Every structure is written in C-alpha cells, then in structure tokens.
C-alpha cells in the first residue's frame with residue numbers, strides 16, 4: 379500500500395499514467411470498494427461546470443441524447459467526469475454510504491453532502507445510464523458511486539435550501555471567496571465583474587460589496603441580462619458588451635477598475651479583462667475557459683501592470699460564504715433561481 383500522504387491525495391486510484399495526481403490522470407479506478415481512509419458517496423446529482431457543459435452542448439449541436447452519451451463515455455473511459463476539451467469537471471451531491479475507519483473527513487453514513495473537490499479528480503461510476511437526464515442542463519440526476527480521499531473536502535448539505543440550489547451555488551463558491559479576499563487585501567473600491575448575471579458572477583458582485591467595494595460594474599452580453607441584473611440591484615452600473623471583444627469591453631467599462639473578475643463560460647475574455655483593469659490592479663480569472671498564454675502574453679503585449687490570479691476553487695470558508703450570500707441577497711436568488719433546474 380502507498381504511503382499515507384500519497385493515499386490522502388488519491389494517487390492509489392490513478393490507473394494511467396503512473397505517478398501523476400488524480401486530476402492530471404487520464405484514467406482513475408472508480409471501484410466502489412472503499413479503502414481504509416476513503417469515503418464512498420451514493421451519487422444523486424452531478425453539476426457539470428458551465429464551460430464543460432457549453433462545450434459538450436455545442437459539440438453535439440444541442441442534441442441532449444448525444445450530450446448524455448458523451449458524458450457516459452467520458453465517465454466510462456476515464457473513471458471520472460473530466461471534459462477532455464475544457465479539462466474541467468464540476469461537482470456532485472449524494473449520501474455518504476461507507477466511511478473507512480481511518481478517514482479524517484468526519485463524515486458519517488447517511489449524511490447528505492456536496493463534494494467540494496472537482497469531478498476532475500473524483501473516482502466516479504455511473505449505474506443508471508443517466509436515464510433521468512435529458513442532456514439539456516448542467517445538473518444531471520444520476521445514480522452511482524463516487525470516492526473521496528483523505529484530503530478531499532465535502533460540505534453537509536443545508537436543510538433550508540433545495541439540493542439543486544445548493545449544488546449550483548457550491549459549484550461556484552470559489553468565485554465569491556476569491557473576490558472577497560482580493561478586494562479586502564487590496565482595499566479595492568472599484569470592481570468589474572464580467573459575466574455578471576451568471577451564477578458565479580452575481581455571487582462575486584455580492585461578495586465584492588460585502589467586502590467593502592463601492593463602485594461595482596456588472597458586464598453582461600445581452601439587454602435581457604442587463605435588465606435582470608439591474609433589477610437585481612447588485613451592481614452600481616450595468617454595461618453591455620461581448621466579453622470576447624476586448625475593445626468593446628474597454629469602451630463599455632470606461633475607467634479601468636481596481637479588480638476585474640472573469641465569470642464567463644466562454645473562451646476569449648482575457649484581453650478585455652486586462653483592458654478593464656487599472657495599472658496596479660488585479661484580474662481574477664475564475665472562468666475555466668481562460669487561456670494562460672492569452673492572459674500572460676496579452677497583458678505583456680499591452681504593457682499592462684496587472685496581477686493575474688487563477689481563481690482557485692478552494693478558499694477556506696468558501697462554501698458557507700456563498701450559501702450565506704444566496705440566503706441574504708434577494709438579487710442573487712433572483713439571478714440564480716431561474717438557472718437552476720429543481
């Protein structure tokens with residue numbers, strides 16, 4: 379058996395290539411038999427991350443049956459749900475149904491939980507052929523088993539919210555936490571959120587406000603989203619532009635902000651985000667569709683002195699912060715609820 383530290387990271391579940399961590403693996407072992415330090419979850423629902431779902435849906439021309447077949451094939455061949463094109467995954471909810479005697483996670487059989495580690499590193503077996511999913515939405519009713527390692531994290535699902543809402547909010551809970559941290563540390567006053575009417579976007583606006591920012595701009599793509607965001611009351615200013623058109627973004631934003639948070643689910647938003655940010659400011663790239671070369675070379679090419687952060691999905695306290703923002707901000711609920719299939 380491997381060393382405790384390696385097992386805690388799940389290295390013993392990697393089938394190929396040898397020596398990598400589970401997130402980088404092509405294939406994991408999804409055997410439902412739990413090791414002494416593992417926890418097994420009886421899966422109820424997956425949440426595919428937005429960039430992954432959009433890519434699958436576009437590749438299948440919106441054909442739900444084809445999307446479902448593609449997801450089944452990915453999980454069957456990889457032992458996890460990691461979109462090979464976007465590299466991203468999502469997370470899941472379910473019920474704890476086995477706990478190894480040495481698991482340090484503090485979970486008990488019967489608890490309803492959301493995994494807060496990505497599906498890209500979670501051993502997963504699907505047992506029902508996703509028969510109850512039409513392939514048309516990010517949330518996937520599913521039966522099967524998933525494995526948590528000693529270093530995984532999971533949150534017990536709150537009783538006061540519908541599971542589908544908790545799943546949607548927890549999937550993006552890293553965004554408001556990262557935004558709050560950056561705003562607080564920098565003492566930032568102005569914040570631009572790109573893709574502001576989406577789930578991570580509206581939570582980031584609310585987190586920026588709570589962290590002390592006073593000039594909040596929400597950038598959205600359509601007039602309909604602009605109307606929804608304006609009525610949600612989360613931003614001081616709502617502007618409309620295509621996030622993938624850097625000059626349009628710069629024109630719409632006007633004076634660059636201290637902090638820009640990228641929450642779109644499409645690629646090509648890097649240059650607009652850099653132009654939207656003041657010298658000495660910070661860009662948080664939460665979007666999984668972000669390109670490191672596009673961001674780094676773009677900023678260099680514009681001689682933009684901005685700090686660029688990869689939106690880490692984990693920040694201590696991120697789950698509680700996001701759920702509290704959902705509970706306390708009617709505007710967040712107004713934007714998230716219509717996006718959630720309950």
Ligand code: NAP
Pocket residue numbers: 427428429430466549550552572573574575576577578579597598599600603619620621622641642643644663664665666667689690691692717
């Ligand atoms: P979401 O709810 O679908 O929101 C995305 C928003 O971006 C939508 O309002 C969408 O508008 C808007 N948008 C798309 N294309 C645009 C464009 N060209 N210009 C302006 N706005 C545009 O997505 P989400 O769940 O918040 O996820 C957002 C991103 O976070 C995704 O890339 C996802 O993969 C990523 N993510 C990252 C982590 C992490 O740990 N870093 C974790 C989870 C998710 P429409 O609705 O009109 O298309």
